Amino acid sequence: MKCVTIKKGVDCALMSSEGCSYLGGQCYPVVEKCEGCDRISKYEDAVYCNSYPDPSAKWDHGACNFATHVQAVLDKSGKVKINPLKASKRAARSRR
């Protein structure tokens, strides 16, 4: 169903005839860690994620698994590290 709240006219699985079924009845703006991600779009006067309604929650336990600008990798101790390599490789490819 098409969104009638923030992303007006965009097809959304969370939209129903009673309105947006997400927490608080709306999407939430992206967070600082989302900067550089290809899934960001501007709607009215704020920036939102096209894949997830609450971007801050996607970063609560490490890197967002939908992110296009970073890659989560495990270091030797098993901790999650964020590897910004994807973005730099993409930038290098576009300079060729």
Ligand code: SF4
């Ligand atoms: S996919 Fe993840 S990193 Fe990209 S904008 Fe959405 S929440 Fe942010």
